[in-house]
Amino acid sequence: MSALANATVAQDHHGHDDHGHHHKETFITKYIFSQDHKMIAKQYLITGLIMGALGILMSVLFRIQIAWPEQSFAIFELLLGEKYAPDGVMNADAYLALVTIHGTIMVFFVLTAGLSGTFSNFLIPLQIGARDMASGFLNMVSYWIFFISSVIMISSLFVESGPASAGWTIYPPLSALPEAIPGSGMGMTLWLISMAFFIAQSLLGSLNYIVTVINLRTKGMSMTRLPLTIWALFVTAIIGVVSFPVLLSAALMLIMDRSFGTSFFLSDIYIKGEVLAHQGGSPVLFEHLFWFLGHPEVYIVILPAMGLVSEIMASNSRKPIFGYRAMVASILAIAFLSTIVWGHHMFVSGMNPFLGSVFTFTTLLIAIPSAVKAFNWITTLWKGNLQMNTGMLFSIGFVSTFITGGLTGIILGDSTLDINVHDTYFVIAHFHLVMGISALYGLFAGVYHWFPKMFGRMMNKNLGYVHFWVTAIGAYGVFFPMHFIGLAGLPRRYYTNTAFPYFDDLADTNVLITVFAIITAVVQLVFIYNFISSIFYGKRATQNPWRSNTLEWTTPVEHVHGNWPGEIPSVYRWSYDYSKMNIDETDYVIPGQDFVPQNVPLQKNEEELNH
Amino acid sequence: MTVFLIIIVIALLGITFWQMSKILKLSKSQSSEDPTIASDKDNKIQGYLMLAFLIVFNIFMLYNFWSYSKFYLPEAASAHGEDYDRLMFISIGLIMVVQVLTQFLLHYFSFKYKGEKGKKAFFYADNDKLEFIWTIIPVIVLAGLIIYGLFTWSEIMNVEEDEDTVVIELYAYQFGWKARYAGEDNTLGKANVRFIEGINTVGIDESDSYAMDDKITSELHLPVDKKVLFKLRSQDVLHSAYFPFFRAQMNVVPGMITQFGFTPTITSEEMRNSEYMVDKVTEINQIRKENSKELVANGEMALDPYEFEYYLLCNKICGISHYNMQMKIVVESEEDYKEWLAGQESFGETMAKQEENNKQ
Ligand code: HEM
Ligand SMILES: [Cu+2]
Ligand SMILES: [Cu+2]
Numbered sequence: 001m002s003a004l005a006n007a008t009v010a011q012d013h014h015g016h017d018d019h020g021h022h023h024k025e026t027f028i029t030k031y032i033f034s035q036d037h038k039m040i041a042k043q044y045l046i047t048g049l050i051m052g053a054l055g056i057l058m059s060v061l062f063r064i065q066i067a068w069p070e071q072s073f074a075i076f077e078l079l080l081g082e083k084y085a086p087d088g089v090m091n092a093d094a095y096l097a098l099v100t101i102h103g104t105i106m107v108f109f110v111l112t113a114g115l116s117g118t119f120s121n122f123l124i125p126l127q128i129g130a131r132d133m134a135s136g137f138l139n140m141v142s143y144w145i146f147f148i149s150s151v152i153m154i155s156s157l158f159v160e161s162g163p164a165s166a167g168w169t170i171y172p173p174l175s176a177l178p179e180a181i182p183g184s185g186m187g188m189t190l191w192l193i194s195m196a197f198f199i200a201q202s203l204l205g206s207l208n209y210i211v212t213v214i215n216l217r218t219k220g221m222s223m224t225r226l227p228l229t230i231w232a233l234f235v236t237a238i239i240g241v242v243s244f245p246v247l248l249s250a251a252l253m254l255i256m257d258r259s260f261g262t263s264f265f266l267s268d269i270y271i272k273g274e275v276l277a278h279q280g281g282s283p284v285l286f287e288h289l290f291w292f293l294g295h296p297e298v299y300i301v302i303l304p305a306m307g308l309v310s311e312i313m314a315s316n317s318r319k320p321i322f323g324y325r326a327m328v329a330s331i332l333a334i335a336f337l338s339t340i341v342w343g344h345h346m347f348v349s350g351m352n353p354f355l356g357s358v359f360t361f362t363t364l365l366i367a368i369p370s371a372v373k374a375f376n377w378i379t380t381l382w383k384g385n386l387q388m389n390t391g392m393l394f395s396i397g398f399v400s401t402f403i404t405g406g407l408t409g410i411i412l413g414d415s416t417l418d419i420n421v422h423d424t425y426f427v428i429a430h431f432h433l434v435m436g437i438s439a440l441y442g443l444f445a446g447v448y449h450w451f452p453k454m455f456g457r458m459m460n461k462n463l464g465y466v467h468f469w470v471t472a473i474g475a476y477g478v479f480f481p482m483h484f485i486g487l488a489g490l491p492r493r494y495y496t497n498t499a500f501p502y503f504d505d506l507a508d509t510n511v512l513i514t515v516f517a518i519i520t521a522v523v524q525l526v527f528i529y530n531f532i533s534s535i536f537y538g539k540r541a542t543q544n545p546w547r548s549n550t551l552e553w554t555t556p557v558e559h560v561h562g563n564w565p566g567e568i569p570s571v572y573r574w575s576y577d578y579s580k581m582n583i584d585e586t587d588y589v590i591p592g593q594d595f596v597p598q599n600v601p602l603q604k605n606e607e608e609l610n611h
Numbered sequence: 612m613t614v615f616l617i618i619i620v621i622a623l624l625g626i627t628f629w630q631m632s633k634i635l636k637l638s639k640s641q642s643s644e645d646p647t648i649a650s651d652k653d654n655k656i657q658g659y660l661m662l663a664f665l666i667v668f669n670i671f672m673l674y675n676f677w678s679y680s681k682f683y684l685p686e687a688a689s690a691h692g693e694d695y696d697r698l699m700f701i702s703i704g705l706i707m708v709v710q711v712l713t714q715f716l717l718h719y720f721s722f723k724y725k726g727e728k729g730k731k732a733f734f735y736a737d738n739d740k741l742e743f744i745w746t747i748i749p750v751i752v753l754a755g756l757i758i759y760g761l762f763t764w765s766e767i768m769n770v771e772e773d774e775d776t777v778v779i780e781l782y783a784y785q786f787g788w789k790a791r792y793a794g795e796d797n798t799l800g801k802a803n804v805r806f807i808e809g810i811n812t813v814g815i816d817e818s819d820s821y822a823m824d825d826k827i828t829s830e831l832h833l834p835v836d837k838k839v840l841f842k843l844r845s846q847d848v849l850h851s852a853y854f855p856f857f858r859a860q861m862n863v864v865p866g867m868i869t870q871f872g873f874t875p876t877i878t879s880e881e882m883r884n885s886e887y888m889v890d891k892v893t894e895i896n897q898i899r900k901e902n903s904k905e906l907v908a909n910g911e912m913a914l915d916p917y918e919f920e921y922y923l924l925c926n927k928i929c930g931i932s933h934y935n936m937q938m939k940i941v942v943e944s945e946e947d948y949k950e951w952l953a954g955q956e957s958f959g960e961t962m963a964k965q966e967e968n969n970k971q
Binding site for chain 1: 656660682718721731757851860891894930931
């Protein structure tokens with residue numbers, strides 16, 4: 001393996017143990033209360049995957065209800081119990097609760113913590129050349145707060161009056177008044193407490209990521225040499241710090257309205273035969289506060305996926321990412337714009353129509369950096385030497401669903417067109433493709449690609465191929481037809497569509513969608529199987545199986561505390577010198593090897609580029 | 612149950628897949644091939660699969676447009692709805708052009724440039740001109756769409772009230788709607804949920820002189836070709852008044868009055884007799900007949916045949932019966948509308964009757 005020998009040529013192996021603390025690790029400090037970022041990343045990943053399995057199971061359950069409304073299923077009786085599925089027929093309470101918790105889990109627990117939490121923790125120190133996070137202790141604390149938050153959210157499923165059921169957007173007054181819906185009692189309280197913990201862990205984590213990227217980069221790792229993964233994770237952390245506190249304040253105000261008689265969001269309400277004392281608040285205020293986080297949140301979900309995909313695509317295309325500077329610029333533009341577009345969720349909320357115009361303008365602006373990214377990914381593939389590893393397939397899939405879902409954003413972002421498709425299945429189709437499925441693909445791509453680094457073993461490619469293709473077909477099968485159902489004027493969050501005979505002719509399509517959903521959900525078992533069995537029985541990984549340039553592949557396969565046994569490598573170039581030719585165009589810069597790792601100094605036979 | 616069978620079959624299918632690839636794996640590990648990193652053979656197979664996927668995906672999209680386009684709502688029944696639909700079709704057209712083009716490039720490149728040992732990738736890091744072009748093209752296209760959209764938006768949203776405007780209050784509660792018409796004086800009386808008591812179910816201020824002639828109805832009747840302005844009021848939680856046939860929607864917010872206006876242009880009768888609706892209703896009734904057979908076989912009631920009416924839906928989650936919060940809308944000639952309205956009891960009359968009853 002001359003390639004590998006070459007890759008590590010520049011790394012000295014003599015400076016033994018400048019990183020001296022080799023204290024004894026017990027089981028508890030190594031696996032449970034670990035302060036090592038690699039272990040914490042794995043904890044985030046596994047917690048996220050478990051939550052994901054639950055979230056997807058819920059979606060299958062409520063999809064069955066939509067396809068075969070009010071029919072009896074043994075599985076409902078088994079999983080929901082007599083109260084929520086009398087005689088095996090799911091009731092409306094259960095439907096709304098499942099939809100709400102499904103949305104909450106998928107957005108926050110899987111795609112925020114499970115995706116960005118995992119890869120920020122794992123990749124930031126490894127790719128910038130740091131021994132660990134700025135504060136290993138805070139990092140450990142943030143995982144455990146996340147864990148508590150997950151436990152509270154799950155336990156809310158078991159309270160007497162049922163879990164939160166007002167939709168994941170928890171608009172008051174519905175979410176504030178147990179009289180309005182049973183889920184707004186104890187279930188909602190737990191939801192709010194869980195989210196408060198969640199926000200706390202997100203803030204702790206984000207601050208840690210930001211400080212680490214700013215302070216702990218190894219010698220030579222200038223900002224313009226950072227891999228795009230790190231750029232994306234870094235900017236994601238900044239968006240999180242800016243927007244999550246606003247959600248926290250909204251949650252606190254909601255808690256006060258619920259329990260302490262304040263009236264931030266409530267006014268003029270008559271319910272269950274009584275007029276409430278609340279006066280002067282406005283639910284529209286809550287919507288503003290919620291979406292001030294809520295919209296950036298979708299970028300918190302998608303930016304890390306974009307970063308992972310950029311890295312995996314370049315490496316597997318054996319080509320530099322096309323337009324590195326434009327990619328960084330578009331990440332920054334998206335981050336900035338994402339904080340001023342929240343109103344596109346509120347075109348028909350009763351907000352001043354002039355504001356609607358402003359938000360249409362900013363929203364369609366954000367389409368531009370997104371388009372640039374899509375074009376750049378496609379150009380990255382052009383004239384490449386594509387290695388079709390599973391991570392690569394999911395990256396290509398990501399670009400595909402991101403485009404399909406993103407394009408309908410042009411319709412929803414246009415205040416005029418939003419009037420008639422707002423809150424219909426058109427929206428469900430849009431955001432699942434652009435955010436849900438795309439980010440999920442990013443997560444899968446990342447897991448397949450960095451699995452060897454995480455667990456020292458490889459995942460099976462054939463199982464990976466089956467997983468990818470069935471998922472790719474299934475996901476479009478679920479969400480493409482949904483656009484048309486939305487265009488027929490079918491609202492979301494409807495327990496059944498049978499109350500409107502006008503929708504009767506949509507029934508077959510709904511069955512088709514559910515069948516695709518079940519297939520897609522079932523094939524995820526292939527992934528779970530591959531994941532677990534590869535941890536224990538996978539083929540042992542070599543140090544740099546994908547022949548990549550970034551620093552994590554210069555660490556030994558067996559994890560060590562502090563990442564590098566010797567000195568931290570210095571960086572001499574950007575991370576995208578794939579297939580770079582020498583000056584005479586006779587061979588690659590390193591003869592016979594089509595990549596030049598970041599820690600290889602500038603060679604005499606190569607041209608210096610601006611990175 | 613057939614449904615259950617389908618599910619089981621699918622689950623089995625999944626398991627078969629799983630087993631198959633396990634076998635694949637076992638057979639592979641005998642040969643010298645690496646089961647974890649893509650070989651040239653894999654690149655080739657996956658490249659071809661990308662091409663196949665492109666074809667299947669395009670066929671699937673075509674199929675969707677072919678057989679689901681009919682789900683798109685009928686011709687808009689409001690004046691601004693025509694503009695709305697035009698903008699929608701232009702946008703969908705544009706989007707689909709971009710979609711087909713980019714998906715083609717993405718998957719075709721994935722096929723064309725599949726990896727081979729010894730092949731050299733093209734080191735291509737930047738091209739400012741190219742990037743400028745594909746920044747500027749979306750800018751121009753989007754600018755066009757934005758300008759068109761915003762003109763339409765301000766036209767729709769800026770409803771000026773004049774003499775001729777019919778002002779109707781729509782009142783939303785868990786789980787239903789009521790309409791309140793202004794009566795002779797053409798002015799809605801004051802109202803607040805604090806006045807709700809007994810038969811005064813929408814909280815009209817009885818001391819307001821404009822209130823007594825107001826008429827509260829549980830059907831919404833609209834005169835064709837007259838501007839209607841809805842004032843929306845909620846009793847309890849957020850609701851959303853969604854009029855899909857009129858391309859209109861506005862949230863109903865407790866503590867504030869929101870509004871939306873449009874001019875209905877097609878009467879219920881005309882819509883019912885339109886080609887689109889006749890076909891649609893025939894199909895729906897076919898489906899309902901089929902479903903009824905099964906119901907009757909199980910000893911349940913058959914479904915009523917369906918006749919088209921405009922309806923209003925709630926489109927903001929508002930509680931358990933959110934899915935069934937509807938109101939019938941009738942668009943009719945102005946004479947019919949006036950006649951219907953004259954036949955409705957006014958709030959004053961209702962209250963008087965109540966008093967009468969109490970005395971007895
Ligand atoms: C097998 C995969 C999935 C299926 C079949 C599915 C299906 C659905 C459907 C049909 C709804 C709408 C229900 C309604 O409004 O009545 C929904 C809601 C939602 N889903 Fe998914 N989903 C899946 C995966 C995901 C993923 C990966 C995400 C991550 C972003 C996600 C996030 C959401 C959210 C945020 C909602 C809105 C919940 C609400 O209305 O409060 N879903 N899902
Ligand atoms: Cu948004
Ligand atoms: Cu509702």
